[in-house]
């Protein structure tokens with residue numbers, strides 16, 4: 001059983017002080033390397049998303065690391081699909097606009113892409129259907145003696161829920177490895193109501209879709225499974241393959257397991273259970289919150305941190321009018337999947353425990 005510390009927003013206390021108390025009481029503060037670098041891994045939000053982690057929270061973590069003599073830096077990888085974060089330059093611009101710059105967070109912001117040095121990690125530990133054999137992880141991250149994984153807990157169109165495991169399994173790997181995971185979610189064309197409007201063709205970033213004799217055709221080898229066609233089609237002609245949401249979660253857990261098993265330093269997981277919106281930080285916009293803001297969770301175990309976050313969401317008052325579904329797993333139900341698949345798989349892989357003891361601070 002793992003320990004999860006919880007700072008409860010309903011008690012009306014200062015959350016910045018709460019972050020400090022969480023890291024101090026967990027013992028993680030003692031693990032921060034005096035003089036060593038500390039990677040603070042987080043998603044800094046797509047441009048136009050307003051529900052990502054607040055920079056002031058990250059600043060609080062940076063200050064704790066500095067006070068212990070560590071050298072913090074914010075770490076993130078580029079997105080594998082088109083947008084305002086798919087190159088280092090664009091991501092750094094977006095980060096600044098979203099409030100993440102050295103002047104505000106007190107630490108350099110480092111974004112890596114596939115040109116940076118990567119380690120190839122074999123995915124040899126498998127307990128479920130996962131065809132991926134390896135993952136590429138930026139060396140900069142693996143070489144850091146300490147990592148703080150800072151995650152915004154929210155919904156996700158494909159995985160139902162996104163927290164610490166998703167931040168590691170998808171957020172800490174190369175674009176190539178992200179795409180390899182998303183390959184299971186390649187949208188399928190369902191001719192149905194297609195009126196050949198061309199919107200999917202215009203929006204496809206790789207030019208994989210063409211109109212041939214008034215019929216939509218997609219070249220599979222050119223598709224990067226970004227899902228843009230599915231989101232843009234006004235007639236819902238593109239659908240996710242059956243079972244692919246669960247399969248992506250299985251892949252995600254395997255990649256997260258591989259990354260964490262290779263990492264030789266200290267690692268802690270901070271989950272912000274607030275702004276619990278239906279869609280992820282890469283969506284702009286990501287929707288309205290479905291439950292009241294809950295609080296902050298800290299654990300050395302990402303499975304326990306995510307399970308505790310899901311349980312807290314289940315117990316939180318639903319905001320009237322925000323959703324028609326009821327607990328458990330509101331976020332999973334909103335996206336027609338079971339969010340627990342990623343956690344159950346990760347537990348079976350030995351990443352952590354679904355059983356936890358929650359200690360309120």
Ligand code: SF4
Pocket residue numbers: 186187203204205206207208209218222223224225226227228229230
């Ligand atoms: S076909 Fe659809 S999923 Fe594939 S690259 Fe084009 S827009 Fe993205």
Ligand code: SF4
Pocket residue numbers: 193194195196197198199200201216232233234235236237238
């Ligand atoms: S966007 Fe939809 S309706 Fe329009 S061409 Fe593509 S599949 Fe057909």
